[in-house]
Amino acid sequence: MWRLVARKDVRDSIRERHLHIGAGLFTIVGLIAGFVYADSYDPTYVDQPGVQFLGVLVGVSLFLVPITALMLAQGRIVDKRSRGELVVLLGMPFSRRDVVVGSLAGRAAVTAAVVACLFAFATGVAALMLAPIPLARLVAALVVFAAFGALFVSIGTGISAAVAGTTRAAVGAVGVYLFFVFRxxxxxxxxxxxxxxxxxxxxxxxxxxxxxxxxxxxxxxxxxxxxxxxxxxxxxxxxxxxxxxxxxxxxxxxxLVLALWATVPLYLGLQRFEGADL
Incomplete structure (x- = not known):
C-alpha cells in the first residue's frame, strides 16, 4: 500500500510545483557548473580526465542536495496532519507506516530527479564545449548523491512524522542541516x-x-x-x-554510519507518529 502513497506523493510534488522548482534550480546550477568546468579546464589533469568536473559537481552537490532533500521532506506528513488530510487517508486501508514509507519513497524519487537534472545539464554543457567527460564516474556520482539525498529525505521524513506543527518541522530541518554543516x-x-x-x-x-x-x-x-x-x-x-x-x-x-543515519531518525519519527493522537 505504501507504493500508492509514494505515487500520490510524486503527483502532489508535480501539482504543487515542488518538482518544477527543484528541477529548475538544479538545472541552472548544472548549466553554470558545466560552463565553469569547461571554461577553466586544465589539460594538466590529462592523466585523470574529468577529476576537475567531478570535483565541481561533488562540491555543489554537498551543499545543495542535503538542504533540498530536507526541505522537500520536512513538511510532507505534518502538512497533511495540519490540514486534516491525514485522518482521511488513514480512514482508507493505509497504515501510519504506509504513510511514512510512501512519503519517504516519493520524496526520494523527487530528490533523485532534481539531482539528475544537475548532472545531466552540467554534462551537456561540458560536452558541447568539448571538455573531457568521465561518463562512468559521473553515473556513479549521480547514484551516490541520489542515495545521499535519500538519506536526508529519510531524516526529514522522520522529523515530519515526529512533530505536530509545520513550523517545528521547518525549524527542525534547517537545524539538522546547520548541525551537520557546522559540525x-x-x-x-x-x-x-x-x-x-x-x-x-x-x-x-x-x-x-x-x-x-x-x-x-x-x-x-x-x-x-x-x-x-x-x-x-x-x-x-x-x-x-x-x-x-x-x-x-x-x-x-x-x-554503516550512513545506514544508521538513514534508518534511526526515521524509526524514531515513525515510533512517535504511531503513538500520536491525530
Whole structure:
C-alpha cells in the first residue's frame, strides 16, 4: 500500500510545483557548473580526465542536495496532519507506516530527479564545449548523491512524522542541516567526553572519533576510500581526514554510519507518529 502513497506523493510534488522548482534550480546550477568546468579546464589533469568536473559537481552537490532533500521532506506528513488530510487517508486501508514509507519513497524519487537534472545539464554543457567527460564516474556520482539525498529525505521524513506543527518541522530541518554543516556534533561530543573524563584526562583517541560519525564525513570516507583523487572536492564539508584512527575512516564503517543515519531518525519519527493522537 505504501507504493500508492509514494505515487500520490510524486503527483502532489508535480501539482504543487515542488518538482518544477527543484528541477529548475538544479538545472541552472548544472548549466553554470558545466560552463565553469569547461571554461577553466586544465589539460594538466590529462592523466585523470574529468577529476576537475567531478570535483565541481561533488562540491555543489554537498551543499545543495542535503538542504533540498530536507526541505522537500520536512513538511510532507505534518502538512497533511495540519490540514486534516491525514485522518482521511488513514480512514482508507493505509497504515501510519504506509504513510511514512510512501512519503519517504516519493520524496526520494523527487530528490533523485532534481539531482539528475544537475548532472545531466552540467554534462551537456561540458560536452558541447568539448571538455573531457568521465561518463562512468559521473553515473556513479549521480547514484551516490541520489542515495545521499535519500538519506536526508529519510531524516526529514522522520522529523515530519515526529512533530505536530509545520513550523517545528521547518525549524527542525534547517537545524539538522546547520548541525551537520557546522559540525556541531564535534562540540557536543567534546563537551560530553570532557564531562566524563575531566578536561585534562581525555583519552586522545576519543576526540577525533565523532568527527567521522557525521553523514558528510562518512560519505567522504566511503567515496575517497574507493576513488582517492576526489578527496579535495569534499573540502569543508568532509572535514579534515583522520590520521590516527584509520579504522573509523574505512569505507565499510562509512557505509554503516550512513545506514544508521538513514534508518534511526526515521524509526524514531515513525515510533512517535504511531503513538500520536491525530
Amino acid at each position: 556541531l556534533h564535534n562540540i557536543v561530543w567534546e563537551l560530553l567526553v570532557k564531562g566524563v573524563y575531566g578536561a585534562d584526562n581525555v583519552p586522545r583517541a576519543l576526540m577525533p572519533v565523532v568527527a567521522q560519525l557525521g553523514p558528510f564525513a562518512a560519505l567522504r570516507n566511503v567515496v575517497v576510500g574507493i576513488y582517492p583523487p576526489i578527496a579535495g572536492a569534499f573540502g569543508y564539508f568532509g572535514g579534515p581526514p583522520p590520521t590516527d584512527i584509520t579504522l573509523f575512516a574505512t569505507p565499510s564503517v562509512g557505509v
